[in-house]
Amino acid sequence: MAYKITSQCISCDLCLSVCPTGAIKIVDGNRWIDPALCTNCVGSIYTVPQCKAGCPTCDGCVKQPSDYWEGWFANYNRVLGKLTNKEDYWDRWFNCYSKKFSEQLQKRQPQVIEAKA
Ligand code: SF4
Ligand code: SF4
Structure with missing residues (x-):
């Protein structure tokens, strides 16, 4: 399951230079992660996904859930994390x-x- 770039992206292009697999591209002016190339940074020298770690926005890069419940819990945890x-x-x-x-x-x-x- 790959990471994906969301509408929160401000096109700073920081992630393009840090991705170890070259999975992040510009397509029709938008930043896009090729799911066939994204390895979630597993097997690289990095311990955390670089696109998410370096993104200056909130939720500019998010992990794409592989099934309904994984997506549900990811969304739940994201919303819960924002609660004061x-x-x-x-x-x-x-x-x-x-x-x-x-x-x-x-x-x-x-x-x-x-x-x-
Ligand atoms: S680092 Fe975040 S804001 Fe910058 S181009 Fe990548 S996804 Fe967009
Ligand atoms: S998770 Fe890692 S491999 Fe996948 S797009 Fe982000 S930086 Fe590249």
Whole structure:
């Protein structure tokens, strides 16, 4: 599974010179990674993918998922990583959810009582 260049790319061309396999090209004015040449930098002298490591943008180079769930989790982790106050994220989520749920229950309460009568 190769890396790909996204719409976040600002065409700085930094990745073109650092890719050890020459997989990054300019096609019709856009930067593009040839999936047949991209090795994820595995087997090179680098320990991390150079295009992603050096890209000055956020998500200018991203790993292309090989299946649906890998893509789902990659997206989930990316979004989660951007959240602030991560420590209490689920506490706040649960409090908000339970509050809304109990509001809806209270709204339906009269209907339930009427139905029983
Ligand atoms: S390093 Fe990032 S911003 Fe620069 S050309 Fe490559 S993908 Fe685009
Ligand atoms: S992951 Fe490595 S081999 Fe693949 S395009 Fe990026 S720099 Fe090149």
